[in-house]
Amino acid sequence: MVDATRRLLRHLVDAPAHVGLVRALAPPRFAALVRVVGLEDAGELLAMATAEQTLEVLDEELWRSGDADEEELDRGRFAVWLEVLLEAGDAAVARRLHELPEELLAAGLCAQLFVLDVDALGHGMAGTSSREAALAERVLDEALHLEFAGYTLISRDPLGWDPTIAALLALDAVDHRCVRRVLERCHEATVDLLDPGADGWRTILSAQETVEADARADREDRRAAAGHVTLADARAFLKLAARTPLGDPAALAEDPLTHAYFRELRGPARPVASASASPEEPHLAELLADLDAELQAPARRALPASAERGAFEDSGLGDLRRALIALADRDPPRHSDQVARLAYLTNLLMTAGRPDGAPYFPVDAANAALSLTARGLAARVPDRTDVAAEAWITELQRTGVDGLFRLGWRLRAEDGSAD
Numbered sequence: 001m002v003d004a005t006r007r008l009l010r011h012l013v014d015a016p017a018h019v020g021l022v023r024a025l026a027p028p029r030f031a032a033l034v035r036v037v038g039l040e041d042a043g044e045l046l047a048m049a050t051a052e053q054t055l056e057v058l059d060e061e062l063w064r065s066g067d068a069d070e071e072e073l074d075r076g077r078f079a080v081w082l083e084v085l086l087e088a089g090d091a092a093v094a095r096r097l098h099e100l101p102e103e104l105l106a107a108g109l110c111a112q113l114f115v116l117d118v119d120a121l122g123h124g125m126a127g128t129s130s131r132e133a134a135l136a137e138r139v140l141d142e143a144l145h146l147e148f149a150g151y152t153l154i155s156r157d158p159l160g161w162d163p164t165i166a167a168l169l170a171l172d173a174v175d176h177r178c179v180r181r182v183l184e185r186c187h188e189a190t191v192d193l194l195d196p197g198a199d200g201w202r203t204i205l206s207a208q209e210t211v212e213a214d215a216r217a218d219r220e221d222r223r224a225a226a227g228h229v230t231l232a233d234a235r236a237f238l239k240l241a242a243r244t245p246l247g248d249p250a251a252l253a254e255d256p257l258t259h260a261y262f263r264e265l266r267g268p269a270r271p272v273a274s275a276s277a278s279p280e281e282p283h284l285a286e287l288l289a290d291l292d293a294e295l296q297a298p299a300r301r302a303l304p305a306s307a308e309r310g311a312f313e314d315s316g317l318g319d320l321r322r323a324l325i326a327l328a329d330r331d332p333p334r335h336s337d338q339v340a341r342l343a344y345l346t347n348l349l350m351t352a353g354r355p356d357g358a359p360y361f362p363v364d365a366a367n368a369a370l371s372l373t374a375r376g377l378a379a380r381v382p383d384r385t386d387v388a389a390e391a392w393i394t395e396l397q398r399t400g401v402d403g404l405f406r407l408g409w410r411l412r413a414e415d416g417s418a419d
Helices: 003-014 016-023 027-037 043-048 051-061 075-086 092-097 102-112 118-126 130-142 159-174 176-188 200-225 231-242 256-264 282-290 319-330 332-352 362-380 386-416
Strands: 063-064 070-074 113-117 145-148 152-154
Touching: 003 043, 016 092, 027 043, 027 051, 043 075, 051 063, 051 092, 063 176, 070 102, 070 200, 070 386, 075 092, 075 145, 075 159, 092 159, 092 200, 102 159, 102 176, 102 200, 118 231, 118 386, 152 159, 159 176, 231 332, 231 386, 256 319, 256 332, 319 332, 332 362, 332 386, 362 386
Parallel strands: none
Antiparallel strands: 063 070, 113 152, 145 152
């Protein structure tokens, strides 16, 4: 951890009466703080968190993009989160789990456990062949397992077994009905796979898919409301951009994916808020302010859907920068719309990642979005004299940054360059 982070954590631990200041942080900023500290070392912060802050952390920490166009739950990170929570005691763990959407809780548990009904398992195995019975017996002998609440819980990952069972027992002591509902969801996802004809013991790993889909959909709804772009939509947009016809201005009109995004967005993403310090602790806000530069680590946090006039003045992108500034004076609503679309393109690149698979830092994603948009503008208005300034503004108003970005992306794909 960096010095500013160490000083902040030391202050919070030494002055627990002021945890309210941390709880006042907007969830995206709190999640960024946890990211800087590292999930494994964020026990003190997580113990202070509100339900909204906790959910924001999990939405960022527990999901990873893979080869498919959907993000996947990272079972290892879920187990790490449980282990960190357990440091604060059973009561804290139970409270945090109880606050989670049940879709996410079920997906997390199914990532760690196979959940089989004890009676159904006994009846099902009674009619199987000796070969299948022997296989089932070997699975149970070799795997960590526990009979609990009428179910047989079988470990999918030995490293996550202890924190998962401890957390489940802590929640059961507070809300047994919740535990039963969640285990039932996990069981329903696996019960059909126990048919010996389907070689169920060997295919049971696919049980996670159904439950995880519910959690993924719930998460995507939350993040869409904050301006995030799904992995599937980000990849589809870039594939569409790579096929943008050259020399056809009509092809630069707003595409269906962008249109749907702004239609469904229920409101602008809230800017990251700052915590105000109490009169007794004016320096805590200063410590938090010291971290702002560090909070630019990789993330898929939505950028504000609006920005001040000078937000992109330091980008050094010449024509586009000047056109945006001029547009702010000439047509403020159109300027705000274009800045919102730049934020959308930035989020899109952060979700999709770089062409080589590496993640984007927020500032790098913003610069890439601006650079590709500027490349599209230069292709549409190649004249770079002062006389062309009016043409830049006109083109920006007519085509919009998303159309120019798609043109810039196609041109980059044509020559194989990297911005």
